[in-house]
Amino acid sequence: xxxxxxxxxxxxxxxxxxxxxxxxxxxxxxxxxxxxxxxxxxxxxxxxxxxxxxxxxxxxxxxxxxxxxxxxxxxxxxxxxxxxxxxxxxxxxxxxxxxxxxxxxxxxxxxxxxxxxxxxxxxxxxxxxxxxxxxxxxxxxxxxxxxxxxxxxxxxxxxxxxxxxxxxxxxxxxxxxxxxxxxxxxxxxxxxxxxxxxxxxxxxxxxxxxxxxxxxxxxxxxxxxxxxxxxxxxxxxxxxxxxxxxxxxxxxxxxxxxxxxxxxxxxxxxxxxxxxxxxxxxxxxxxxxxxxxxxxxxxxxxxxxxxxxxxxxxxxxxxxxxxxxxxxxxxxxxxxxxxxxxxxxxxxxxxxxxxxxxxxxxxxxxxxxxxxxxxxxxxxxxxxxxxxxxxxxxxxxxxxxxxxxxxxxxxxxxxxxxxxxxxxxxxxxxxxxxxxx
Amino acid sequence: xxxxxxxxxxxxxxxxxxxxxxxxxxxxxxxxxxxxxxxxxxxxxxxxxxxxxxxxxxxxxxxxxxxxxxxxxxxxxxxxxxxxxxxxxxxxxxxxxxxxxxxxxxxxxxxxxxxxxxxxxxxxxxxxxxxxxxxxxxxxxxxxxxxxxxxxxxxxxxxxxxxxxxxxxxxxxxxxxxxxxxxxxxxxxxxxxxxxxxxxxxxxxxxxxxxxxxxxxxxxxxxxxxxxxxxxxxxxxxxxxxxxxxxxxxxxxxxxxxxxxxxxxxxxxxxxxxxxxxxxxxxxxxxxxxxxxxxxxxxxxxxxxxxxxxxxxxxxxxxxxxxxxxxxxxxxxxxxxxxxxxx
Numbered sequence: 001x002x003x004x005x006x007x008x009x010x011x012x013x014x015x016x017x018x019x020x021x022x023x024x025x026x027x028x029x030x031x032x033x034x035x036x037x038x039x040x041x042x043x044x045x046x047x048x049x050x051x052x053x054x055x056x057x058x059x060x061x062x063x064x065x066x067x068x069x070x071x072x073x074x075x076x077x078x079x080x081x082x083x084x085x086x087x088x089x090x091x092x093x094x095x096x097x098x099x100x101x102x103x104x105x106x107x108x109x110x111x112x113x114x115x116x117x118x119x120x121x122x123x124x125x126x127x128x129x130x131x132x133x134x135x136x137x138x139x140x141x142x143x144x145x146x147x148x149x150x151x152x153x154x155x156x157x158x159x160x161x162x163x164x165x166x167x168x169x170x171x172x173x174x175x176x177x178x179x180x181x182x183x184x185x186x187x188x189x190x191x192x193x194x195x196x197x198x199x200x201x202x203x204x205x206x207x208x209x210x211x212x213x214x215x216x217x218x219x220x221x222x223x224x225x226x227x228x229x230x231x232x233x234x235x236x237x238x239x240x241x242x243x244x245x246x247x248x249x250x251x252x253x254x255x256x257x258x259x260x261x262x263x264x265x266x267x268x269x270x271x272x273x274x275x276x277x278x279x280x281x282x283x284x285x286x287x288x289x290x291x292x293x294x295x296x297x298x299x300x301x302x303x304x305x306x307x308x309x310x311x312x313x314x315x316x317x318x319x320x321x322x323x324x325x326x327x328x329x330x331x332x333x334x335x336x337x338x339x340x341x342x343x344x345x346x347x348x349x350x351x352x353x354x355x356x357x358x359x360x361x362x363x364x365x366x367x368x369x370x371x372x373x374x375x376x377x378x379x380x381x382x383x384x385x386x387x388x389x390x391x392x393x394x395x396x397x398x399x400x401x402x403x404x405x406x407x408x409x410x411x412x413x414x415x416x417x418x419x420x421x422x423x424x425x426x427x428x429x430x431x432x433x434x435x436x437x
Numbered sequence: 438x439x440x441x442x443x444x445x446x447x448x449x450x451x452x453x454x455x456x457x458x459x460x461x462x463x464x465x466x467x468x469x470x471x472x473x474x475x476x477x478x479x480x481x482x483x484x485x486x487x488x489x490x491x492x493x494x495x496x497x498x499x500x501x502x503x504x505x506x507x508x509x510x511x512x513x514x515x516x517x518x519x520x521x522x523x524x525x526x527x528x529x530x531x532x533x534x535x536x537x538x539x540x541x542x543x544x545x546x547x548x549x550x551x552x553x554x555x556x557x558x559x560x561x562x563x564x565x566x567x568x569x570x571x572x573x574x575x576x577x578x579x580x581x582x583x584x585x586x587x588x589x590x591x592x593x594x595x596x597x598x599x600x601x602x603x604x605x606x607x608x609x610x611x612x613x614x615x616x617x618x619x620x621x622x623x624x625x626x627x628x629x630x631x632x633x634x635x636x637x638x639x640x641x642x643x644x645x646x647x648x649x650x651x652x653x654x655x656x657x658x659x660x661x662x663x664x665x666x667x668x669x670x671x672x673x674x675x676x677x678x679x680x681x682x683x684x685x686x687x688x689x690x691x692x693x694x695x696x697x698x699x700x701x702x703x704x705x706x707x708x709x710x711x712x713x714x715x716x717x718x719x720x721x722x723x724x725x726x727x728x729x730x731x732x733x734x735x736x737x738x739x740x741x742x743x744x745x746x747x748x749x750x751x752x753x754x755x756x757x758x759x760x761x762x763x764x765x766x767x768x769x770x771x772x773x774x775x776x777x778x779x780x
Contacts, residue, residue, distance in 0.1 A: 059659040060683055129659030137652055245485055251701050254678065347647040347675040349701075354671070356646035391656045394602075394639035402606045406642040 013096035024096050027104060031089030034111050035082050042118035043078040050074040052117045053124035058132060058271040063259045067267040074121040081114045112389065119396045130392050131385075132272045138377070138384030139283055139345070140165070140355075143338030144362020145369065145376035146290060147331040151206075152371060153294060154327035155307040155429040156213055159224030161335045162359030163231030164205045168339025170235040172198030173350035174242070176252025176343070187253055194252045195279075195340050202336020203329045205231070210328040214321055217433035236352045243350060254348040255279060279345035282337070283377075291373040303327055307427035310434040320434050335359065370424050386412045473533070473726050475500065476526035477510040478519060480538035484510055488693050489714065493537045493560055496718030504723060519544040527552050533725050535560070535718055546572065556725040558735075560714050570732040573724075575717050577737040579609075579691075580616035580780035581771050582710045582744040583666075585764055586689050587620020589708060589746070590664040591632040592760045595685065599632060600662030602639035602653045604669030610640075612780050613668040613691060613710060619779025623767070635662050641672055650675030658683055664707060666691065677702040687752070694747035709747035717743040740772045 010021035017024065054070040085107060097103045116125060144161045151158035158164075176194020179185040185193065205227060212223040243250040255277035263274040273284075294300040302323055305313040310320045338358070343350060361383055368382075369375025390405045398405075477497050479490040497508040509531075511522035519541045526534045527548065533556040536545045542562040549557040549572035558573045568574065590599040601617055603610040618634045625632055635657055641649040650672035654665055658679065665680065666689035667673030673691065680688045681702060688695070688702060690709030695702060717737045724730040737743015746764070749756055770776035 059661075124660075126659040129656060133652055133656050133659070136655075137648075140648065240481070240483055240486075244483070247700065254682070342648050347651050347678045349647070349674060349678075351645070351647050351671040351674060353645040354647050356643045356649070358646070358648070388652070388656065391639060391653055395635050395656060395660055397638050402638060402640040402642075406640065 013093075017096035017098045017100070019096060019098075019100050023100070024092065027100055028089050028092035030104070031085055031092055031107050033089075034107050035085030035089055038078060038085060038111060038114045039082045042114050043075060043082055046075040046078060046118055046121050048073075048075055050121040052077065052120045052122075054116075054120070055124055055126040056128050056268055058128045058275075059126065062271050062275060063264045064270040064275075065265055065267050069124070070127075072117075074117055077117050078114055081110050081117075085110060116389075116392070119393055119398045123396060125392060125396065128268050128271055130388050131268075133388040133391070134381060134385035135272055136276075136280070136346075136384070137387045138380040139280055140338045140341050140358045141362045141365050141383055142283055142287075142377045142380035143334055143341060144359045145365035145380055146286060146373060147334035147338065148363050148366035149290065149294075149369075149371055149373055149376055150331035150334060151209075151328050152366065152430050153307045153427055154303045154324045155310060155427055155432065155434070156210070156324055156328050156331075157220040157224065157431040158206075158209060158328065158331055158335075159221055159363065160205065160209050160227035160231075161331075161338075161362055162355055162357065163224075163228035164202050164332050164335035165339040165342070165355045165359045166235050166353070167205055167231045168198035168202045168336030169343050169354060170238065170339070170350050171201035172336075172340035173250055173252050173343045174238075177249045180253055181248040181251060187256075191253055191255055191344055194344055195337075198336045198340030198343070199333045200336070202332040202334070202339070204332070206329040206332020206335075207325070209332065210325045213433060214324045214328070217435070220431050220433070232353065235350075239350055239352055250349045252344060252348065255345050277345050279337070279341045283341075286334075287373050287377055294373070304427070306434075307429055310429050310432075311437075314434075314436065320436070324434075335362075338362070367424050367426075371426065382412060473504075473506045473722075474529075474531045475506050475508050475533045475535065475722055476529075476531045477508065478522040478526070478534060478536045478541065479510060479512045480519075480536075480540050481513055481515060482538070483512050488698055489560065489712075490537050492693060492712075493535060493714045493718055496715035497535065497722075499715060500719040500722045503719065504726060506722060506726070513541075516540060520548075523548045527555055532556060533558070533722060535721070536562070537714075539563075556730055558718070558721045558725075560718075561712075563734075568732040568734070571730070572732050573721055573730065574734045575714060575721060575737070575743075576734055577712045577717075577744050578739075579710060579712060579744055580612050580619075580778040581739045582746055583613045583616035584620040584623070584771065584776070584778040585739075585746050585767055586666060586708060586710050587617035587622075587634075588624045588767055589620075589756070589760065589764060590617070590666070590689060591621040591624035591630070592628075592763070593687065593707060593752075593756065594632055594664050596661045596663045597630070597632050598635060598661040598663065600635045600654075600657035600660075600665040602636040602641065602657070602665075602667055602669065604641060604644040604672055606640050610668045613666065616778045616780050617666055619777070620767075622779075623776070627763075635660055636665075641669060644670040644672055647672055647675030647678075651679045654679035658686055663687065664689065666710070674699055674702075677705065680705045690747070696747065696750045704751050706750065707752050708749055711745050711747050713737055713743050713745055716741065738772070739768055 010025050013024045014021040051071055052074045056067045147161050148158055172194040175197025176190055179190035179193040209227055212218045213220045257275055257277050260274040264270040302318050306320050306323045314320050365379035366376050368379035386408050390408045394405055482490050484490050484494055500506050501508045513519050513522055536559045539561045545557050545559040546564050549569045553571050556571050558575055560575045562574045601614050603614055614637055618637055621632050621634050641653055650667055654676040657665055663685055664687045667676040668691050677688050680686045687707040688705050689707055692712050694709045694711055695706045721735055
């Protein structure tokens with residue numbers, strides 16, 4: 001077989017599927033490689049008679065219909081996965097798939113499933129818990145990413161998300177506690193007041209970023225970094241001075257979970273998506289709202305115009321500055337909401353530096369999701385899943401050092417960024433201050 | 438800007454005045470000889486941090502009561518204050534200075550080398566093999582108390598599964614986890630039970646993100662754990678939030694008594710593995726006063742009560758008398774060296 005033949009073969013595959021010949025060949029080999037990996041790493045090291053159990057009921061109280069746990073012989077399942085992957089790889093090389101990214105996603109999911117089945121051999125693993133954990137880990141990252149989407153779509157790079165989240169978290173804790181423990185408000189009003197505090201703090205820091213980068217045209221990376229440093233300093237100082245001395249000011253309470261009637265009783269899906277607290281539902285709603293606003297309203301069109309070509313937008317009579325001010329403030333509120341989620345939707349108290357890089361990961365999710373709201377959410381879910389998976393694997397005592405497991409989310413990012421997403425294109429005027437003529 | 442400096446300067450003057458005034462007021466009359474003066478330099482957490490600094494200070498106050506020394510403290514607002522505060526105590530003729538926290542390690546060592554006539558003690562500090570004769574590092578054999586916590590957890594679990602996780606995989610963290618697991622194993626061996634420990638390989642990768650602490654706890658609970666010991670500083674407070682929302686689950690605190698340092702979670706805190714500098718600090722001061730002070734390390738153990746299990750507070754009635762008696766036996770066994778903590 002000459003190289004010529006291979007070339008002709010894949011150009012035929014390419015014609016049939018619309019996937020570039022080189023890409024088609026590489027993907028085929030990747031699928032075969034995954035098949036081989038599952039065989040070598042997992043299938044050979046699992047013995048006959050070992051049984052993997054995937055628990056499908058969530059732990060704790062739930063309204064979902066109970067479903068029986070999924071127990072299956074480990075090695076039989078693994079060999080099945082090997083065969084499926086090999087078949088898909090062979091098909092890809094011989095005939096080719098049209099929706100190649102979907103197939104790749106499926107193969108990667110199979111690999112993860114094989115890994116889990118192998119790790120939980122002679123053991124059990126709560127699959128619903130894993131997915132629910134992935135979603136909850138994704139929420140603050142997605143909110144941070146949405147903040148980035150709003151800012152960067154209008155052409156302002158917001159690297160201050162981390163700091164804004166931290167400040168939002170601090171003020172939601174402080175305001176919520178003030179209302180609940182000093183003024184004696186009941187649970188819901190004080191939580192909402194705390195939420196408002198986080199949103200307001202986010203909006204104000206957004207305004208600061210806007211003033212610095214739009215009005216004074218300071219380099220946006222520098223301005224954002226300055227806000228990050230400012231936020232870390234201020235919240236650490238105030239928390240040491242106020243919150244540790246008056247613990248009543250650091251106990252705002254947590255939004256209780258509530259089930260969406262009907263939907264919550266669906267097994268597996270129900271407890272993951274429909275037995276959450278208000279802030280998680282808020283994220284779902286915001287995803288739709290922001291998507292619709294960006295792509296189906298006048299404001300969205302203007303925002304994208306300002307982000308792509310502010311001069312053209314200006315010539316058409318759009319107030320570039322005003323648009324950027326509004327967007328950056330909205331973005332700030334989104335980051336503030338992310339901070340508020342960490343307090344009012346998760347841990348119920350503020351501690352120094354508690355965002356621990358989630359804002360920056362949110363920025364990565366935004367790039368990864370190509371500056372689209374749902375793309376960002378999807379990326380956040382992948383980060384969250386990698387994180388949750390890492391935890392499960394550690395609990396199952398997979399013989400991999402903790403440092404490597406902790407790297408998993410970032411390796412996943414790099415692989416997917418480089419391999420699947422392809423070139424991510426920011427708005428053309430992203431990061432450039434606009435000078436009116 | 439000027440106003441800031443002015444108010445800051447005023448504040449510093451007030452602090453200095455207070456620090457200088459306090460000892461003078463209670464000067465004992467029957468001791469014409471110069472009193473033994475001990476100063477404490479806090480880390481940036483401040484004296485009221487309800488944690489290390491506060492515990493060390495209560496040790497200082499105990500020493501003032503029992504040994505008749507004069508004590509004072511200086512708070513560090515930032516890391517550059519460490520040397521300034523140390524210098525101030527030395528300049529005022531203090532006989533001994535206690536510094537709190539591993540961040541002050543370098544400054545404490547430098548001052549000990551520069552002022553050989555002053556005693557220094559540093560909590561959670563390690564200076565290497567060669568230690569000046571006037572310097573003592575106060576460490577903790579936390580494994581001894583963590584072993585007891587593991588035994589208690591194994592005796593209290595309803596699901597037969599207990600959990601733990603760490604911040605970062607470093608010895609000061611893993612010492613808790615390893616001894617905790619050893620305690621559970623010891624219980625299994627004694628009672629023929631099969632209590633499992635989950636999360637010995639689980640590290641969240643930081644000491645800040647309380648959200649990660651909550652998620653880790655939820656994952657452990659989903660796999661059946663009902664008692665969790667988070668060894669990750671404040672990250673464990675996120676764990677506490679998850680525990681509080683899951684009826685039937687319990688928390689084991691570390692470093693301080695969480696029933697006091699995080700009182701909102703007292704109702705779910707089974708016990709805490711405590712580092713008791715309030716006991717080791719007076720020991721070090723006593724050594725300095727009667728001349729038995731040696732350069733090196735003084736480790737808190739169950740024996741000198743430098744580490745211990747916290748009181749059971751709200752769970753006191755739930756823990757059977759047999760289990761309490763067994764814990765006492767184990768404590769004696771560890772002190773006598775007949776029980777291996779696994780570390």
